[in-house]
Amino acid sequence: MTQSSSLLRRGSRMGMPDGRRLALLAVRYGMLAALLMWIVAMSILSEHFLTIYNFLNVARQAAPIIIIAVGMTLVMATGGIDLSVGSLVALVSVSSAALLSAGLPIYAVLAIVILIGAAAGAVNGSFVCLGLPPFVVTLSALVYLRGIAFVASNGYAVPVSDPVYLEIGRGSLAGIHLPIVIAAVVAVAGWYVLNRTRFGLHSLAVGGREEAARVMGLRITRIKIAVYTLTGALAGLGGVVATARLANGSPNAGMMMELDVIAAVVLGGTSLFGGVATVGGTVIGALFLNFVRNGLNLQGVNPFWVQVVSGFILLLAVLLNTVANRRIEEWARTRPAAEEDEA
Structure with a gap:
């Protein structure tokens, strides 16, 4: 049984009208439908x-x-929220180039730069646990991490020529680009952690109602530091992939990437207020953003207008996430007055 059919049957048992069940499904799977419609439209146009x-x-x-x-x-x-991931990509990029130039073996370089990402994430998580707003903490990190990247590189991009390192961004496995394989493995692992482990369920519980999670005995501080540390490590891995594809370590790497990442997560249906998250939706959101840009580029749209469209997509994602989806779900779960009278 698919998740959608299960949801329909569950709504039917609750006495929810068909129209309201369909509205609820539209909220759940609207981004997938939008992606498919965009693919169909662009296939006709190009x-x-x-x-x-x-x-x-x-x-x-x-x-x-x-x-x-x-x-x-x-x-x-x-x-x-973590606004520092784009700057962390830049720091990992210049660090990779510097370590490779120093003659370190590739495996040591990979371990070091991912640890750099994890350490930066742990610092963010520690400050958040002290009571500082995540927005402020990670906005500060966005500034100082990129500043460190510029200081370390003197503002210059350094070419990366190590063939094994470049293979991470340009190689393939069974005809599929290696970055796609890495992203797929990370996505599957992330889905499993979020949905099938105590850590994932506890993370959702913290976001849903932190005080209730604390009363339940969950270790709030440990969970928060862990999720920021994991995000930093994955930003390090993402920085490696991006650097290997472009073949240079640049302090400008990852510029504005944090907005793309946040837009993908929000478009996928993860709540800005916590407690609701979906890795599958995040993957669809990221693909939607890139397919929109790809389609517009194939149509010869000015790249600056593509950036404008991307900004409006982020705005629309936040609007749907914070207002529209919540109201639709409340409406879908509320029985009409006429039905209540009949009951």
Whole structure:
């Protein structure tokens, strides 16, 4: 039985009218429907859109966003947010180039830069646990992490030529780009952690009602530090993938990526207020953003207008997430007065 049919039958047992059940499903799966409609529309408008090459190219471009957004989903599940992931990508990028230039082996470089990401995330989580707002903590990190990246590189991009490192961003496995494989593995692991482990369920409980979670005996501080640390580590991994694809370590890497990551998570249905999160929705949100940009580029739209459209998509995502979806769900679950009178 599919999740949608299960939801319909559950709504039927509750006495929910068909129209209201369909409205609830529209909230749950609206982004998937929007993605499919966009793909159909662009396939009609451009002969180059509906090709395996183009789809793999879009998925490869979306891979770093998906990797980082999985971590962001867990952070937002607790009611937090991390604005520093783009700057962390820049720090990992210049660190990778510097460590490779120093002659360190590739495996040591990968371990070090991912640990750098995890450490930065742990610092964010620690300050959040001290009572500071996540927005302020991670906004500060956004500034100082990129500042460190510029100081470390003197503002210059450094070429990366290590063939093993470059393989991470440009290689393939069974004909599928390696970044896509990495993103898929991270997404599956993230889905399992969120939905099938105590850690994931406890994270949702913290975001749903923190005081109730504390009364239940959940270790709030440990959970929050863990989700920020995990997000930092995944930002490090995403930075490695992005750096390997572009073949240079740049302090400008990851510029505005935090907005793409947040937009993907919010578009996917994860609540900005915590307690509701979905990794599958996050993946769909990231693909939707990249397919929109890809389709507009194939239509010859000015790149600056593509940026404008991306901004409006983020605004629309927040509007749907904070206002429209909540009101639709409340309406769908409320029995009409006429039905109550009959009952």
